[in-house]
Amino acid sequence: MRRRSLTARVVLPISALVAAQGMFAASASAAGPPSPGSSGYDISWPQCGGSYPAAGSFGIVGATDGRPWSANPCWSSEYTWASGYAATPQLYMNTANPAPHSSYYWPVSGSRDPSLCQNASSTTDPGCAYDYGWHAAANALVTAGGQNAAQDAWWLDVETGNTWNGDGSSNAADLQGSIDYLRSQNVATVGVYSTGYQWDTITGGYTAATASSYAAAWRAEFTSPNGITASPSWVAGAPTASSAPSYCSSSFTATATWLVQYPSAGYDGDYWCGSSPPPPPTPSYAISAAPQSATVAPGSTATVSITLAASDGWQGSVGLAVSASRSVTASISPNSVAVPGQATLRLSGTTPGSYTITVTATPSTSSSTSTVHNVSIALSVRRHRA
8 A cells, every 4th residue: 555645635526426325335245255365456546547457356445545534536436446356345544643633633622522532732642543533434434435335344554654643552542543433333344454563663562462551541531342453454565475375374463364465566466364353352451550650758658549450351360569769668558459450559758869660460370361560650759949
């Protein structure tokens, strides 16, 4: 896939949208997903004005024009091409996070549209980014024909070529918003296209193993009913068609890989690994601290809430241990917590300076998993100026 930089929004004319709706109706009797081991192609605006692939077993079409809030100007003819295959056409949309503003849409502080956006001027507010992703997907679905497009599988094109102003957590929240909107419109499958490098650069390494920590960071503003790990992967980067099958066992999210992209005679070819559902997420838990930093005068005490949250059916309890500098007095109560639950950390110091305190959670032997998690708190001890 390729990105296009535009200064003006491209909107399909009503006639094109009406034509697209007719094409969706015509493709409703398509056979379904491709056969495992078959190959097809994905096309979008770069193929406008040129010929489309004649071979292959399925077609994937970009609904947007290289970035969110845009329309592929060749949408009608390209969807007609994809509808000529026996397999149901699949669609994709481009993604980005332009935080903290966009000329198309950006929420305001305190709004719930649908997520709570706490600070619209922040580049890292996950709720604001979630709302942007939600509405970008809504725009893409309308561009592609509205509810008629919900019958097709959709993919999110996640590449560093577009704008990603947030941190890993807020960028991933943006993608979660797009997934959740499409799923709310009864799109049965919403997958993610990327490479391992681009995915890690944009999301900070969101995988099945780290999903619970992201969910914990988002919980104050939204809770997703789906999760990115419920989405299959479309892996880019195979050098040849013959090497593509070997990439079916790789996934940047550590979930099921359905598609692998490779270069093919001037086009982007795609190998269909299969549409087995992603493996169920591993039960896990997360630990967080609020606040994550505190400032006290010598001899005074700061109080921090330590929260343990479970995800995907994790059950058990954890023991809590605190490590800190000798200049800091730290205590936590209780030191064993059934998850979900909370503990209180009390911190004080006599020597001015900056310190890092770490709380480590170790699951009991009867818990779902034995993974150890920890959270760090920054403590600053300062004398008050007269």
